[in-house]
Amino acid sequence: MNGKVTIITGGAKGIGRAIAVFLAEKGGDIAIFDMVDGSETVATIKKMGRNAMYVCVDVSDFKLVEDAVESVYKEMGRIDNLVNNAGITLDRLLLRMKEEEWDKVIAVNLKGVYNCTKAVLKYMLKNGGSIVNVSSITGIMGNIGQSNYAASKAGIIGFTKSIAKEYAERGIKVNAVAPGFIKTDMTEALNDKIKEEMIKMIPLKRPGEPEEVAKVVYFLLSDYSSYITGEVINVSGGLYM
Ligand code: NAI
Numbered sequence: 068m069n070g071k072v073t074i075i076t077g078g079a080k081g082i083g084r085a086i087a088v089f090l091a092e093k094g095g096d097i098a099i100f101d102m103v104d105g106s107e108t109v110a111t112i113k114k115m116g117r118n119a120m121y122v123c124v125d126v127s128d129f130k131l132v133e134d135a136v137e138s139v140y141k142e143m144g145r146i147d148n149l150v151n152n153a154g155i156t157l158d159r160l161l162l163r164m165k166e167e168e169w170d171k172v173i174a175v176n177l178k179g180v181y182n183c184t185k186a187v188l189k190y191m192l193k194n195g196g197s198i199v200n201v202s203s204i205t206g207i208m209g210n211i212g213q214s215n216y217a218a219s220k221a222g223i224i225g226f227t228k229s230i231a232k233e234y235a236e237r238g239i240k241v242n243a244v245a246p247g248f249i250k251t252d253m254t255e256a257l258n259d260k261i262k263e264e265m266i267k268m269i270p271l272k273r274p275g276e277p278e279e280v281a282k283v284v285y286f287l288l289s290d291y292s293s294y295i296t297g298e299v300i301n302v303s304g305g306l307y308m
Pocket of ligand 1: 175246248
C-alpha cells in the first residue's frame, strides 16, 4: 500500500475493520467512515505505525459524505482508494416489508455507494485510484426475506461495472467482492438453525473469516490486479460458483 490513503466505510467493525487492519499491515494509511465509534480501530492501526483517522458519518447522506471526504483530504493530503463496505440488513418477506425498510436498505447499501464514490472521484482524477465495492452473493443468487438487500447488492454490481467503464481511461479501477457467509455481527444475528443449514450448503463447510475477505480486497486495491476492472470476485467458500 506504500503510504496510500484508503477510505473504508463501515470500518469500525466486522469486515470493514478487518480490511482496515490488513491494509495497514501492508503499509497503508486508513480513514474510517462509520456511525459507530471507530476510534478502537484507529488506535490499533496507529500502534502498527500507520496513520489513521475516524469520521462519524452516515454514508446515506451526500452532503455529510462530501464534507467527510474533504476532511480526509485536508488531514491526510491524498485519497488513493475507496472501499464501499458499509451495509445493513432489514430482512422481511416482501408482503410484510414496510416501505421504510425497503428505502433504508437501499439508502445505506446502494445510495451510500453512489455518495462515497462520487465524492472521492474528483480527488482520484488527479493520480488515479482504486475502488472496491462490497456486494454479496445474495445480490447474484437472491434470498428469501432479503429482496431489499439483494436488490441493493445487485445494484452495486451494475454500478461497479458502469463506473469501471466510465473511469478506466482516467486510471481508476473499480471492482467488487461478493462475500458469502462471513463471521461478523451481521451473521451472528441469525438463529443457530439457519447458520447450521448455511454451513451445510458451503462446499468448504465453514463460515468465512473477515480477514479472508480483506485479503481479496487488498489484491483488488493493489497493483497485483493492475489489469482487472469491472470484476466481481465471490468470496464464499464455494457457496456460489
Ligand atoms: P457489520 O454489521 O459487522 O458491519 C457493518 C458496518 O457498517 C458497521 O460498523 C456499521 O456501523 C456500518 N454502517 C452501517 N450503516 C452505516 C451508515 N449508514 N453509515 C456508515 N456506516 C454504516 O457487517 P459486516 O458483516 O462486516 O458487513 C460488511 C459488508 O459486507 C456489508 O456491506 C455487508 O452487506 C457485506 N456482506 C456481509 C456478509 C456476511 O456474511 N457478514 C456477506 C455478504 C456481504
